[in-house]
Amino acid sequence: MALVEKNGYDDAAFRVSEAQAGDYLALLKPRVMSLVVFTAFVGLVSAQAPVNPFIAVVSILAIAVGAGASGALNMWYDADIDAVMSRTANRPVPSGRVLPGEALVFGLILSAFSVMMLGLVANWLAASLLAFTIFFYAVVYTMWLKRWTPQNIVIGGAAGAFPPMIGWAAVTGHIGLESVIQFLIIFLWTPPHFWALALFKSGDYGRAGIPMMPNVAGEASTKRQIFAYAVLVAAVGVLPSVLGQASVSFGVFAAALGAGFVWYSWKVLRMPEEDRVMRPAKALFGYSLLYLFAIFAALLLDAVAARAGIAVW
Amino acid sequence: MSVMEDDRVNLTEAQKKARRNRSIALAVALVGFVVIMYFVTIIKLGPSILDRPM
Structure with a gap:
């Protein structure tokens, strides 16, 4: 008798990935990201504070990656409902191109990475706001509000509204x-x-x-x-x-x-x-x-x- | 043919192509990150990067 009875490996976990780089890019929700980049940039420029252009660009990049990371976490958690909606059925996770675990790890790593990057490059107030935004979108909105209350997008909308405030805080250090x-x-x-x-x-x-x-x-x-x-x-x-x-x-x-x-x-x-x-x-x-x-x-x-x-x- | 060889996973052409595609993207991202951190260091620390008292 074998010591380990259970040897039926989960097929999905041992499957060799055929995901392309483009599938990972799709996890970042590029269209939402473009709006985040734009509004964060407006917040940053309208702050009227002196800033090195390169630092400004890297700050915006960090905010964009943070927003993308929260998108990936959202797609990991929502794969079950994305699969039944025509608008989202072809997303990388419900279509099977990217495994749920891969999307989760990708989102978590990019979240940590973007927050640390913004903290080091700009300041820790902006980084804290970015961390809060990712948490708010991935946990408060995606895991809690979305399936529970019709006020989901009213409260969850705050996540999409933070980028200009983060851009502003990145150059001024305050709100x-x-x-x-x-x-x-x-x-x-x-x-x-x-x-x-x-x-x-x-x-x-x-x-x-x-x-x-x-x-x-x-x-x-x-x-x-x-x-x-x-x-x-x-x-x-x-x-x-x-x-x-x-x-x-x-x-x-x-x-x-x-x-x-x-x-x-x-x-x-x-x-x-x-x-x-x-x-x-x-x-x-x-x-x-x-x-x-x-x-x-x-x-x-x-x-x-x-x-x-x-x-x- | 040995048993060891049987245990190996033989990638299909599509899987090899996808892996290569991901590897290139990862390399580009890493090089980009290094370049960004190089310039950020110069900008943030400026000349004081050479200031290393014993």
Whole structure:
């Protein structure tokens, strides 16, 4: 009789990997990462503090890798629900190209690496904020909120809102009111953005058992909440100008962008219950991406002009 | 043919190609990291990097 009875090796654990480097890159969620890089860069530039350009670039890289690491941890944990949603079924883990354990180790190593890098290159406040962001996204949002409450993306949205604050802290060593406003813009933008998606993808989320707002509170309530958040985003969007942190031109531009957001949300609010094509919801989803990019691009232009000493009205 | 040889895992062409692809990516990442740390050290420490009192 053998001492060890159990010798049935788990096939998956002993499989030789066929994962390409590109599959590991996909674990970092490059599209989310690009938004993180952009908003962190705006936070960093708008801080108006002297910084070596190379240090700035490496800080942004560390923030990007940290965001990517939290994406990999998210894909490790969510592989079961990703497999049943059309939008995510082809991700590296549910498709079998990368093993769950590989994604977990990859995410953990990059998390530790990015936080230490940012601490050494910039400062430990920025590094702590990055560590908190990774923890918030991977543990608080992914493991806890996402499958438990329809407020998942409202609270979880904080994770996506931190990058400009981290960029700001990387060069100043503190958290300024300006960076808190940039945080709020992304934080309040997240619910209407994801709920617009959830409206026309509610079947997907329902199959995966994720309690998104349309599946739990119904479409009518979701539409009202989208509209309320859109009004809040539009109001917060002009704050940098009102508080004298940005030019009046920025304020006018932000007000126009905000009015667009409210208008598209109004169209969603007026969308009839029997409309299954949901063109207004798709339009709002598209516009929300444009909104976030445009308002941060305007903040960046404003900050660059101020740095260059160009007077902008 | 010995028993030892039977125990070895023979990689398929696809597996070899994937391993090579990963190895190259890892090498590029490591070289990039070394270059970054070199310049960060120079920038952060500056001339004091040569200041080593006995």
